[in-house]
Structure formats: C-alpha cells, structure tokens
Amino acid sequence: MEVPEAGEIVATSDVHVTLLQDTLYVGSVPAGELQAAAYPLLKAIIAVPRDTAGLFSFTQEEDGLTLVMDDRCRAAFDELGEASPVTYAPHKWRAFEIHLGTLAWEVPGVVAFLSTSLAESAVSLLNITSSDRDYLLVAEADVAAAAEAIRERLQHDVDGLREAVLEVRRSHSEARSPSVRASGTNLAEELSAAVAAEAAAKAEAEAPDGRAAAPSGARAAGLTPRTSGDGDGGALGATLERTMSSTCKLSDAAGESGGELYVKVLAARLLVVRLQLALLPQSTHAIITRLLFSRRSARSFWSYTHTDAEISLIVEEEVLPTFPPDAIVGASTVWRAVKLCGRSFAFDETGVVSAMYAPHEAGVHLLNISTFATNFSLVEETDLERALAAFEVPHRLEEPWDDDEPDEV
Numbered sequence: 379m380e381v382p383e384a385g386e387i388v389a390t391s392d393v394h395v396t397l398l399q400d401t402l403y404v405g406s407v408p409a410g411e412l413q414a415a416a417y418p419l420l421k422a423i424i425a426v427p428r429d430t431a432g433l434f435s436f437t438q439e440e441d442g443l444t445l446v447m448d449d450r451c452r453a454a455f456d457e458l459g460e461a462s463p464v465t466y467a468p469h470k471w472r473a474f475e476i477h478l479g480t481l482a483w484e485v486p487g488v489v490a491f492l493s494t495s496l497a498e499s500a501v502s503l504l505n506i507t508s509s510d511r512d513y514l515l516v517a518e519a520d521v522a523a524a525a526e527a528i529r530e531r532l533q534h535d536v537d538g539l540r541e542a543v544l545e546v547r548r549s550h551s552e553a554r555s556p557s558v559r560a561s562g563t564n565l566a567e568e569l570s571a572a573v574a575a576e577a578a579a580k581a582e583a584e585a586p587d588g589r590a591a592a593p594s595g596a597r598a599a600g601l602t603p604r605t606s607g608d609g610d611g612g613a614l615g616a617t618l619e620r621t622m623s624s625t626c627k628l629s630d631a632a633g634e635s636g637g638e639l640y641v642k643v644l645a646a647r648l649l650v651v652r653l654q655l656a657l658l659p660q661s662t663h664a665i666i667t668r669l670l671f672s673r674r675s676a677r678s679f680w681s682y683t684h685t686d687a688e689i690s691l692i693v694e695e696e697v698l699p700t701f702p703p704d705a706i707v708g709a710s711t712v713w714r715a716v717k718l719c720g721r722s723f724a725f726d727e728t729g730v731v732s733a734m735y736a737p738h739e740a741g742v743h744l745l746n747i748s749t750f751a752t753n754f755s756l757v758e759e760t761d762l763e764r765a766l767a768a769f770e771v772p773h774r775l776e777e778p779w780d781d782d783e784p785d786e787v
Contacts, residue, residue, distance in 0.1 A: 380522060380785075381521050381522045382397060382521070382522065382525045383397075384396075384397050384398060384399040385397060387525050387528055387529060388528060388532045389476065390528060390532075390632070392475070392477070392478070392479045393478055393488070393532055394475075394476075394612070395474055395475070395476050395477075396472075396474070396477075396523070397472060397474055397475075397525065398433060398472065398473045398474070398475055398477045400432050400433060400448040400449065400472075400591045401448065401449065401471070401472065401518065402433060402446055402447065402470065402471040402472065402473055402515060402641050403445075403446075403447055403448075403452050403467070403470065403471070403656075404444070404445065404446055404462040404466065404467040404469075404471060404515070404750065405444070405447070405452075405455070405465060405466045405467070405506065405750070406442055406443065406444055406445070406465045406466075406750035407442050407443040407445065407463050407464055407465075407466065408442045408463065408750070409440065409441065409443075410441060410444040410671070411442075411463035411532070412416070412442075412463075412670055413492050413670065414458075414461065414463045414669055415455070415458075415462075415463050415464065416464075416666075416704075417454075417458075417665075418451075418454035418455040418457065418458060418462075419436075419669065419670075420445060420662070420666065422434050422450075422451040422454050422456040423658075423662065423665060423682075424658070424662060425454075425657065426512040426552060426658075431748060432447075432448040432449075432450055432451070432685075432686070433446065433447070433473060433508055433513070433683075433684070433685050434446070434447050434448065434451045434683075435449050435513075435681070435682065435683040436669075436680070436681070437680070437682075437747055437749050437754075438669060438678075438679070438680055438681070438718070439678070439679040439749065439754070440678075440679075440753070441749070441750075441751050442719055442750075442751075443540070444507060444748075444749040444751075445464065445515040446471075446504075446515065446597065453559040465580055465750075469517040469518065469519075470516070470517070470518045471504070471515045471516065471517060471518065472517075472518055472521050473514065473515050474513065474514045474515075474516070474524065475511055475512075475513055475515045475685070475687075476488075476492070476511060476512040476513070476514065476530065477490060477510070477511050477687075477726065478512075478518075479671065482663045485697040488612050489512045489514075489746070490738050490744070491531065491556070492527075492528060492532075493505065493513065493514070494529060495528070495530070496514070496524055496527050496528075496529045497518070497526045498525050498527070499526070499527040499704050500523070501516055501520045501523050501524045501527065502516065502517065502768050503515060503524075503567075503748075504521065504748040505517050505746045505747070505748050506681075506683060506747060506748065507650075507692075507745040507747055507756070508650075508683045508685070508688060508690035508745055509650050509651060509652045509688060509690040509691075509708060510652070510687070510688055511684075511685075511688070511690075512691070512746075515748075519752070526620075527558050536741060537762040551592060551739045561698075562632075569727055582752055603676070606693070617671070628745065635690070638720050638771060638772065639718070639719075639720040639721055639771050640718075640719055640720045640771050640772040640774055641716050641717065641718055641719065641766075641769055641771055641772075641773045641774075642717045642719045642773070642775075642776060643715075643716055643718070643762065643766070643773060643776060644676075644678065644679055644716075644717065644776050644777050645712065645773070645776040646678045646679060646693050646694045646714075646715065647712045647714065647759065648680070648692055648693065648695070648713045648714065648756065649691075649692070649693060649694075649695050649698065649708060649709075649710070649711070649712065649713070650690070650691075650708060650709070650711070650713060650745070650756075651690070651691050651698070651706050651707065651708030651709075652688055652689060652690055652691070652706070652707045653689040653690070653691055653701070653705055653706060653707075654689075654704065654705050654706075654707060655688075655689055657701075657702055657704070658689065658700045660705065661701050661702060663698040663700075664697070664701045664702075665682065667690075667700065668680065668693070668697055668700070669682075672697075678694060679692075679715045679717075679754060680693045680694065680697075681693075681747055682694055688700075690755070692745075695712065700766065711758055712757075712758070712759040712760075713745065713756045713757065713758055713759065714756065714757055714759050714762050715747075715754050715755075715756050716754065716755045716756070716757060716765065716766075717752060717753075717754050718752055718753055718771075719752075719774075720771075727748070733752065734767050736768040736770060737757055737761070737764065737765035737768040737769070739768065740765050740767075740768040741764075741765060741767075742757055742758075742761045742768065743757070743761070744756065744757060744765075745757075
C-alpha cells in the first residue's frame with residue numbers, strides 16, 4: 379500500500395483532512411520531574427520558527443505531562459542528554475489534521491466515526507482535540523492504511539455522512555442492549571476479556587507460519603468483533619464493536635493491578651479557547667506559571683496545542699485572568715474532564731475506549747484527549763449527569779479544593 383504524500387487527504391466543502399508533514403514523537407514526563415524539563419519546555423513553546431510552527435502539544439494531569447512534538451521540539455529535550463526526564467513511546471507518529479467547521483455541529487460524532495473506521499482497519503491512534511480541529515495520530519507504519527480508511531469513510535456528502543454516523547450509533551446501541559449482553563457480565567469483566575482476546579488474535583495474525591506468536595503490546599483496536607452465539611462472544615463482541623477510538627490503554631494482565639474500573643470526574647471547570655499567536659511572548663509567564671508553579675498542577679487537567687493553524691488551550695476558567703488582556707479568544711462553554719481509572723494502563727494497549735464513548739452514543743457531545751497512560755473525555759458541564767448515566771462503570775466525583783492561596787511565582 380503506497381504511503382501518501384503530506385497534504386490534503388480529503389478536501390470538500392464540508393471537511394478537510396490533511397496529513398501533516400512532520401514526524402512526531404510521543405513522550406511522558408513524571409509529575410515529580412517537571413522542573414528538570416523546564417528549559418526544553420520553554421524553548422519548545424517560545425522558539426517557534428516564523429515560517430512554520432510544526433506541532434507541539436502537552437497535556438498535564440496528576441500522572442504527569444504527556445508530550446506530542448516534532449523534531450524541532452524533541453531536539454530541545456535531547457540537548458539534556460541522559461538528564462532528560464522524558465520517556466518516549468516506541469513508535470514514530472504522523473498526524474491527520476481534521477477540520478470540520480460547521481459540519482462538527484451538523485453531523486456530531488464524525489471523529490468518533492473515523493476512529494471506528496481506523497480500528498476496523500487495525501490502525502491504532504491517539505487523539506488530540508483543539509479549539510477548532512482534531513488530530514488523529516497514527517504510527518508511521520499505519521499511515522497508508524489510515525489514509526485509505528479516512529478517504530473511504532468521508533466520500534459521502536453531508537446527508538450521506540450523517541446517515542453513516544447514525545447507522546454506526548444504531549448498531550452500537552443494539553450491541554449494548556441487554557438481549558445481546560451475556561447474563562451477569564459487567565463492563566470491567568468484558569474489557570478484561572477483550573484484552574485477552576486481542577492479544578490472542580494479534581499473536582495469531584502475526585505468526586509467520588500460522589502458529590501462535592508471543593503477544594506483544596500494541597495499541598491497535600482492529601479486532602474483528604465476535605458474533606453473538608459464539609459462547610460468551612455476544613458480550614465481548616458488543617464491547618469490541620462499539621469501540622469508537624483507540625485512545626485508552628488497558629494492561630495485558632488486566633487483573634494484576636486489582637481494583638475497580640471507574641471514571642473520575644475532575645473538579646476543574648474547563649474552557650476551550652484560542653491564544654492569539656501575536657501575544658504568545660507576553661503570555662509566557664502565565665503558561666509557565668500554570669505548568670510548573672501552580673498548586674493545580676498536582677491534581678488538575680489542562681492542555682496546550684500549538685500548530686501552524688492555531689494555539690489552543692483547554693484550561694481552568696480561573697486561570698484565564700492571568701493572561702494578558704485580549705490574548706484569549708473563545709466561547710464560554712464550560713467543560714468537565716472525565717478520566718478512566720482503577721487499573722494499570724500500559725501505553726500500547728487498548729480495549730477500554732468504548733466505555734469512554736458511551737455518552738456520545740447517548741447523544742452527548744464529546745471532546746477527547748489521549749495521554750501517555752490513559753484517556754480523558756470532556757463533556758459540557760450541562761450534560762455531565764447524562765454523560766455519567768451513559769457510562770457502564772461506577773463514577774467518582776473529585777472533591778473541589780480550596781483555591782484561596784495564590785500560585786507560586
């Protein structure tokens with residue numbers, strides 16, 4: 379299969395999908411080592427060439443910092459040599475930039491729809507949401523397959539695409555019905571079984587002579603769903619068939635960490651906004667303070683994405699006044715972050731994303747952010763109760779915390 383050149387993969391009046399030029403790297407910095415990464419972080423944020431910004435994104439939450447970066451930004455971290463606190467994912471990555479414009483509201487769920495198509499094509503992915511675009515990251519080896527799947531799925535006009543998305547939602551709803559689910563089975567059990575089935579299927583597929591090969595962790599969620607009537611395959615097939623993305627990671631030994639699978643609703647009230655590029659230098663103090671010196675860093679969630687097209691922030695509403703006047707542009711919709719918790723999540727493994735997309739199937743608009751260790755769904759605060767009702771796992775609410783003390787500077 380021929381690897382496409384960088385540039386537009388799909389270009390219609392309704393949607394533009396572009397394969398970005400740069401090779402990307404995904405890395406992680408532990409929460410306790412952020413100070414060691416201060417200089418390369420500042421360099422990656424500020425030292426942006428005038429002709430192109432490339433792609434630099436970080437997401438900060440209680441487990442640490444997830445980095446997505448091009449060669450320019452990685453070079454800043456590599457200058458630290460052995461002192462670099464960054465652990466890198468095993469693959470190089472490429473990004474498909476998806477710009478839907480008004481189609482995002484006319485046909486909600488397009489990104490989830492594409493994620494399903496990539497999973498069906500055995501393509502694993504990471505997903506980054508910005509204020510105006512989505513980025514689907516795939517391993518370099520999967521670029522050709524991903525491009526083919528995206529072209530095939532987006533060949534419809536708006537009405538045809540809307541019907542295709544609705545058909546996927548209908549099939550997922552049927553798969554989730556009690557008549558399909560095995561009696562006495564809960565989602566945590568299904569996910570554990572799904573991971574075991576994935577490892578077995580991948581080992582068989584990779585064996586050169588038909589013999590089972592030793593399983594190796596892989597993010598791809600491209601399992602062929604088993605049909606109901608195959609023993610316990612009904613419930614397992616339903617779990618795999620309704621997978622909408624490959625953004626969560628569940629350990630091969632799903633039960634070794636013990637504990638209950640659940641979602642945690644973070645206390646922070648988040649806004650999705652754009653930062654004016656011309657005011658980036660004046661905004662550096664606010665960014666670095668939030669990143670390295672804020673008391674929120676230990677518990678909260680926020681994300682920064684800088685591309686050729688925009689600088690996007692997903693950040694707590696109370697942080698915005700720390701930016702210069704007129705630096706921030708965006709809507710006032712408040713979002714809440716929902717994190718999947720309770721088990722050990724390894725980077726290269728999948729099987730739990732369907733749980734995170736359950737609210738979408740119930741008609742709740744979602745944003746998505748993949749991190750090195752897990753996945754976050756963002757839902758509008760007004761839809762939070764509906765979203766939690768749609769999840770098939772218990773939920774816990776993070777307690778609000780006292781914000782009277784100022785951040786360090």
